[in-house]
Amino acid sequence: MAEDAFEAMDVADRLAAEALIVDVDGFEGPLDLLLTLSRTQKVDLRKISVLQLARQYLHFVEQAKALRLELAADYLVMAAWLAFLKSRLLLPPDPADEGPSGEELAAHLAFQLERLQGMRDAAARLMARDQKGRDFFVRGIPEDISRIRHVTYTATLLDLMQAYARIRTRDEFRPFVLDRDSVFTMEEALERMRGLIGYAGDWTMLISYLPEGWEHDPVKRRSATAATFAASLELAKRGAIEIRQDAVFTPIQIRKKAV
Amino acid sequence: MADKKEQSLFEAPPEGEQERMVEAILFASAEPISVADLNARMPHGCDAAAALALLRKRYEGRGVRVVKVGDAWAIRTAPDLGFLMQKETVETRKLSRAAIETLAIIAYHQPVTRAEIEEIRGVSVSRGTVDQLLELEWIRFGRRRMTPGRPVTYVVTQSFLDHFGLESARDLPGLKELRAAGLLENRPPPGALPEPGEEGEDADAGQSDMFEDES
Amino acid sequence: MADKKEQSLFEAPPEGEQERMVEAILFASAEPISVADLNARMPHGCDAAAALALLRKRYEGRGVRVVKVGDAWAIRTAPDLGFLMQKETVETRKLSRAAIETLAIIAYHQPVTRAEIEEIRGVSVSRGTVDQLLELEWIRFGRRRMTPGRPVTYVVTQSFLDHFGLESARDLPGLKELRAAGLLENRPPPGALPEPGEEGEDADAGQSDMFEDES
Numbered sequence: 025m026a027e028d029a030f031e032a033m034d035v036a037d038r039l040a041a042e043a044l045i046v047d048v049d050g051f052e053g054p055l056d057l058l059l060t061l062s063r064t065q066k067v068d069l070r071k072i073s074v075l076q077l078a079r080q081y082l083h084f085v086e087q088a089k090a091l092r093l094e095l096a097a098d099y100l101v102m103a104a105w106l107a108f109l110k111s112r113l114l115l116p117p118d119p120a121d122e123g124p125s126g127e128e129l130a131a132h133l134a135f136q137l138e139r140l141q142g143m144r145d146a147a148a149r150l151m152a153r154d155q156k157g158r159d160f161f162v163r164g165i166p167e168d169i170s171r172i173r174h175v176t177y178t179a180t181l182l183d184l185m186q187a188y189a190r191i192r193t194r195d196e197f198r199p200f201v202l203d204r205d206s207v208f209t210m211e212e213a214l215e216r217m218r219g220l221i222g223y224a225g226d227w228t229m230l231i232s233y234l235p236e237g238w239e240h241d242p243v244k245r246r247s248a249t250a251a252t253f254a255a256s257l258e259l260a261k262r263g264a265i266e267i268r269q270d271a272v273f274t275p276i277q278i279r280k281k282a283v
Numbered sequence: 284m285a286d287k288k289e290q291s292l293f294e295a296p297p298e299g300e301q302e303r304m305v306e307a308i309l310f311a312s313a314e315p316i317s318v319a320d321l322n323a324r325m326p327h328g329c330d331a332a333a334a335l336a337l338l339r340k341r342y343e344g345r346g347v348r349v350v351k352v353g354d355a356w357a358i359r360t361a362p363d364l365g366f367l368m369q370k371e372t373v374e375t376r377k378l379s380r381a382a383i384e385t386l387a388i389i390a391y392h393q394p395v396t397r398a399e400i401e402e403i404r405g406v407s408v409s410r411g412t413v414d415q416l417l418e419l420e421w422i423r424f425g426r427r428r429m430t431p432g433r434p435v436t437y438v439v440t441q442s443f444l445d446h447f448g449l450e451s452a453r454d455l456p457g458l459k460e461l462r463a464a465g466l467l468e469n470r471p472p473p474g475a476l477p478e479p480g481e482e483g484e485d486a487d488a489g490q491s492d493m494f495e496d497e498s
Numbered sequence: 499m500a501d502k503k504e505q506s507l508f509e510a511p512p513e514g515e516q517e518r519m520v521e522a523i524l525f526a527s528a529e530p531i532s533v534a535d536l537n538a539r540m541p542h543g544c545d546a547a548a549a550l551a552l553l554r555k556r557y558e559g560r561g562v563r564v565v566k567v568g569d570a571w572a573i574r575t576a577p578d579l580g581f582l583m584q585k586e587t588v589e590t591r592k593l594s595r596a597a598i599e600t601l602a603i604i605a606y607h608q609p610v611t612r613a614e615i616e617e618i619r620g621v622s623v624s625r626g627t628v629d630q631l632l633e634l635e636w637i638r639f640g641r642r643r644m645t646p647g648r649p650v651t652y653v654v655t656q657s658f659l660d661h662f663g664l665e666s667a668r669d670l671p672g673l674k675e676l677r678a679a680g681l682l683e684n685r686p687p688p689g690a691l692p693e694p695g696e697e698g699e700d701a702d703a704g705q706s707d708m709f710e711d712e713s
Contacts, residue, residue: 052596055620098621124689132687135680139618142681147602149671154577156661157588161311161575164586167360167526170369177419179378179386181447187380188387189461191404304582306561307575310525311586324582346521364522367539 048093054102057081059137069138074130075113078106109133208238208248213255221265221280230256230267230276295328298337305334315355381412386421390443390452394425394436413437421446510543513552520549530570530660566665568656577663597627601636605658605670606682609640609651614684628652636661 051057061080062072085103088095112126154160217233230252238248256278259265269276295301304325308316316324321331335356339349342358350359360368378386385408388400400408416422416437425438439452449455511519519540523531536546550571554564562573575583593601600623603615615623631637640653654667664670676682 052619053621128688132685135685136618136620138679139681140620142676142679143599143602143606143618146606146670146672146676147598150602150605150662151598153662153664153671154580155590156574156663157586157590159577159580160663161307161580161583161586162528163525163573164311164313165357166528167368169526171372172369174373176373176375177378177382177415178375179383181449183378183383184387184390184447185456185461187383188391188455191384191388192461303559303561303576304579307579308561308582310562310573311575311583313586324585344518346518346523347525358525360522360526361518364519367519367523368526370539 048088048095053096054081054099055136055140057084057099058102058133059140062137069134069141072134072137074133075110077133078110078113081106082110206241206243206247208235208244208251210251210254210258213248213251214258217252217255217259221259221278227268227277227279230278233278295330296326298334301325301329301331301334302337302341304329305331305338309338309349309356309358312357315352315357317355320355378415379412381409382415385412386416386439386443389416389422389437390439390455393438393452394428396428396434396436398434400437510545511541513549516540516544516546516549517552517556519544520546520553524553524564524571524573527572530567530572530656532570536571565663567660568666570656572660574663591630593630594627596621596624597630600627601631601654601658604631604637604652605654605667606673606676607684608653608667609643611643611649611651613649615652617684 048057051060058077058081061084062069062077064080065072065076082103085095085099088099109126109129113130115126117125156162212235213233216235220233231249233252233256234245234248238244253276256265256267256276260267260278263281265278266281267276267278296304305321308321308324318331318335321335322329325331325334335349342349346361346364347358348361350357384404385400388403389395392399392403397408397413413422419442420440421443422437423440425436427433428436443449444451510516520536523536523539533546533550536550537544540546550564557564557573560576561579562575565572565574596619599619600615603618604610607614607618612623612628628637634657635655636658637652638655640651642648643651658664659666673682
């Protein structure tokens with residue numbers, strides 16, 4: 025195999041390859057160039073000598089370099105790869121080597137070339153077909169189709185129920201507020217005491233400041249007492265009143281602080 | 284195709300071939316074509332008028348016809364098949380939110396006046412919304428309310444019941460069931476006075492009232 | 499056929515009448531019309547497919563033909579009469595060699611990714627090339643390939659079939675030979691382990707899918 029690989033490129037091939045160089049811009053990349061080069065072998069692409077092709081390509085690249093033609097990077101990448109492939113094809117396989125054999129690589133390149141050629145032939149056959157607007161024609165006066173659109177509206181029972189739920193929920197849903205019917209706030213107590221305190225010059229029972237009507241209901245009474253007591257502490261803090269308690273659990277008394 | 288053209292230089296194509304040509308030209312032409320134009324386009328020696336006559340005959344009773352338009356000719360759909368040239372499309376759309384809410388209120392509170400619907404929805408009800416529901420035949424006018432102004436009321440129809448698969452509007456789930464079904468998510472705070480169940484009952488009560496009215 | 503089984507419910511129009519209807523509808527349209535569309539436009543109980551078969555036969559050898567385009571049908575002039583139609587000829591933009599090859603690769607290898615097209619052509623595919631084919635509506639995006647990166651794939655369209663007078667992508671010239679020669683396989687380069695772009699298995703699966711789809 026090594027020997028026949030060394031067969032020289034014949035003169036005609038060489039000339040053909042050189043003619044290609046001038047036309048380097050006309051190629052669509054290295055594969056296109058390889059396909060063109062392969063034609064000089066005048067054999068079925070399946071029987072192509074990839075080794076010979078590699079040599080042709082490398083020769084092409086050398087010539088291009090000699091002529092100082094600017095070759096695109098992918099041409100040089102292909103050249104490097106083909107040089108590698110060439111060495112693989114020429115050297116006896118190294119059993120320690122793991123990569124694919126030269127034959128496998130060559131077979132794949134041949135497959136790629138054959139496939140590209142196949143697609144080119146297919147493209148040519150496709151374009152040779154009768155084409156619309158050139159060989160056959162469509163109706164020249166198409167008739168308009170009038171569109172009649174009916175719109176129907178639909179809703180499901182679920183939609184209906186959800187809608188109703190939405191409305192009813194909207195009613196129920198209000199910002200969260202405590203039910204304050206039975207709550208007397210400290211602010212309310214303060215307001216109330218501020219008005220009353222001026223009149224009482226002497227000690228008065230704190231309990232007497234509870235708002236009217238809150239004394240009997242225990243819940244209300246508790247709330248009012250707490251609020252009033254808190255309010256009295258607040259007033260004492262401000263220095264408006266004085267507070268006293270005789271003993272633990274005895275009534276609390278307040279009076280206006282003397283100015 | 285080239286040989287056909289050449290052949291025509293010597294003798295006219297056979298009658299059948301001429302008829303095919305007229306057929307193709309009339310079909311593909313963007314406008315009606317006169318006999319003179321046909322002759323100009325066909326190979327030398329052709330008789331477009333004769334070919335046209337054959338073609339007209341061939342299309343008699345077919346789905347399309349060869350007709351004269353002014354002094355030109357064209358292929359046109361047979362008049363009895365004009366109905367095929369329309370495409371009916373049925374579009375299904377969801378009812379708008381306003382419409383479905385209004386419908387829901389009518390279903391749950393019927394007979395109900397517009398003012399009542401507005402009160403429940405909290406927004407005014409557009410005329411279009413009510414009209415749409417009337418047109419769908421899902422609601423109709425009920426008896427006038429015997430209150431000042433004698434306002435009209437709305438009730439749901441048999442079509443409504445059919446569409447929603449209900450035996451009667453009484454079968455509509457109450458608020459309790461809606462909540463059980465997870466349709467009411469905003470629970471009122473605990474201890475808030477209006478008990479959820481109560482309202483459901485209420486709605487139901489109102490509803491049956493109305494239905495007694497109906498019957 | 500279908501009319502027989504529906505006869506009990508609706509009297510479908512007689513066969514000849516159905517044929518006229520299909521004729522009228524196809525003549526009226528410049529675009530291919532699917533069997534489903536035909537059935538939708540014809541009266542209930544019609545069998546457009548059966549009527550099409552009759553109509554197709556009737557137009558054999560005439561100046562216009564009934565042609566199948568994917569799963570749709572159209573009437574087109576007989577190709578041998580193209581010479582009469584200089585007036586109607588549409589000047590199509592000259593496609594570049596790259597565009598023509600790319601189109602062929604998409605047609606024969608569909609669904610195919612850009613990387614696969616580039617692998618076959620040995621050069622990168624310019625954006626303009628694909629854009630031009632998309633603009634012509636000869637190709638469209640297919641399903642994304644289920645490989646890393648989920649690349650888009652390209653497939654040919656009904657317009658493509660219509661333009662080149664193909665009944666289906668199966669009828670592409672030389673398809674069988676190319677397949678028999680193994681040239682439509684996506685063969686990974688030897689020694690290429692799981693490398694990006696190694697979608698060989700997948701591509702094949704996708705492809706046979708596509709062609710099975712056609713039937």
